[in-house]
Amino acid sequence: LTLSMIQLVGKAQEKIITATANPIITDKYTADPAAYVYKDSVYLYTGHDVCPKGKDRYEMHEWLVYSSADMVTWKEHPSPLNVKDFAWAKDDAWASQVIERDGKFYWYVAISHGTIHGKSIGVAVADNPRGPFKDAIGKALITNDMTTDVKISWDDIDPTVIIDDDGQAYLFWGNQQCYYAKLKRNMIELDGPIQKVTLTGFTEAPWVHKRKGWYYLSYASGFPEKIVYAMSKNVNGPWEYKGILNEVAGNSNTNHQAIIDFKGKSYFIYHNGAINTDGGSYRRSVCIDYLNYNSDGTMKRVIMTSE
Numbered sequence: 001l002t003l004s005m006i007q008l009v010g011k012a013q014e015k016i017i018t019a020t021a022n023p024i025i026t027d028k029y030t031a032d033p034a035a036y037v038y039k040d041s042v043y044l045y046t047g048h049d050v051c052p053k054g055k056d057r058y059e060m061h062e063w064l065v066y067s068s069a070d071m072v073t074w075k076e077h078p079s080p081l082n083v084k085d086f087a088w089a090k091d092d093a094w095a096s097q098v099i100e101r102d103g104k105f106y107w108y109v110a111i112s113h114g115t116i117h118g119k120s121i122g123v124a125v126a127d128n129p130r131g132p133f134k135d136a137i138g139k140a141l142i143t144n145d146m147t148t149d150v151k152i153s154w155d156d157i158d159p160t161v162i163i164d165d166d167g168q169a170y171l172f173w174g175n176q177q178c179y180y181a182k183l184k185r186n187m188i189e190l191d192g193p194i195q196k197v198t199l200t201g202f203t204e205a206p207w208v209h210k211r212k213g214w215y216y217l218s219y220a221s222g223f224p225e226k227i228v229y230a231m232s233k234n235v236n237g238p239w240e241y242k243g244i245l246n247e248v249a250g251n252s253n254t255n256h257q258a259i260i261d262f263k264g265k266s267y268f269i270y271h272n273g274a275i276n277t278d279g280g281s282y283r284r285s286v287c288i289d290y291l292n293y294n295s296d297g298t299m300k301r302v303i304m305t306s307e
C-alpha cells in the first residue's frame with residue numbers, strides 16, 4: 001500500500017504519482033471516483049475526504065482531477081473545482097461525473113443547497129478536462145423539491161451521465177430511488193420529465209455505461225454497500241438484475257464505482273478504506289482493478305486487490 005511514489009513538478013504544483021498498487025493515491029483521501037477517457041488519456045475525478053482523525057462524518061469541500069496515459073503514472077492537476085464555485089450551494093462536495101460534448105466538459109456534482117432543503121445536483125463547465133471549471137448555470141439543475149418520492153434530504157445525489165449513440169444525453173442519479181431524465185443538447189437543461197428507474201436493492205452510486213449493444217447500470221446496494229449491476233438493451237429499461245460485481249469493502253460502509261475501457265482493457269475504479277491505520281468510511285481511497293466480461297456480456301466479479 002505504500003508503493004505509490006509522489007513528486008512535485010513545476011510551478012503549477014502538478015504532482016506526479018506512480019501507482020503500482022492499490023490504493024493509487026496515498027498522500028490524501030480520495031472518494032467517489034468518476035473516470036472519462038478523452039483522446040489518449042484517462043481523466044480521474046474524485047472527491048476529497050478531509051474528516052479529521054477521531055471524527056466520523058463526511059467532510060468534503062472540493063473535487064480533484066488526475067490524468068494518466070497508462071493507468072500507472074498519474075498527474076494531479078491543481079484543484080479544479082470547489083463548493084465555493086457554486087454561489088448557491090452550502091457545502092459537501094459529494095459524488096460527481098464529467099462528460100464532454102461539443103468541445104466543452106460538463107461536471108455534474110452532488111452538493112448541499114444553500115436555501116433549498118437537502119442535497120442537489122449542480123453542473124460546472126470547462127474548455128478542457130483539467131479545468132478550471134465554473135458553475136454553468138448559476139443555480140442547481142436538480143433540487144430536493146423536484147423529487148418527492150423519498151423522504152430523505154440526500155436522495156438527489158450521485159449523478160451519472162451518458163450520451164447515447166443517437167446523441168441523446170441522459171442524467172441518472174439518486175439514493176434509495178434511482179431517477180433519470182433526458183438532457184438537452186446544451187447539457188445544462190432537462191429535456192422532459194424526471195422518471196423513476198426500477199432496480200433491485202438500489203442504495204446509491206449509479207453508473208451507466210454502454211458496451212457492445214448492452215446498457216449497464218451498476219450501483220451500490222445495501223449498507224454497508226456492495227456494487228451490483230443490471231443490464232438492458234434499452235437505456236429506458238427494463239433493467240435485469242445480474243448480481244454482485246464487487247463485495248463490501250472491509251472497512252468502508254460505502255463503495256462507489258466508475259467503469260471504463262481504455263487502450264484495450266476494461267477497468268473497475270472504486271473506493272475503500274484501505275489506507276492502513278486511519279483509513280475507513282470517512283477517509284477513503286480510490287483503487288483500480290481490471291474488469292472482465294463474459295462472452296454473454298455479463299461482468300465477472302471484481303475482487304479488491306487492496307484488502
Ligand code: FUB
Pocket residue numbers: 031032047058094095110157158204205254255256
Ligand atoms: O461521498 C459521499 C457519498 O458517499 C457519495 O455521494 C455516495 O456515493 C457515498 O460514496
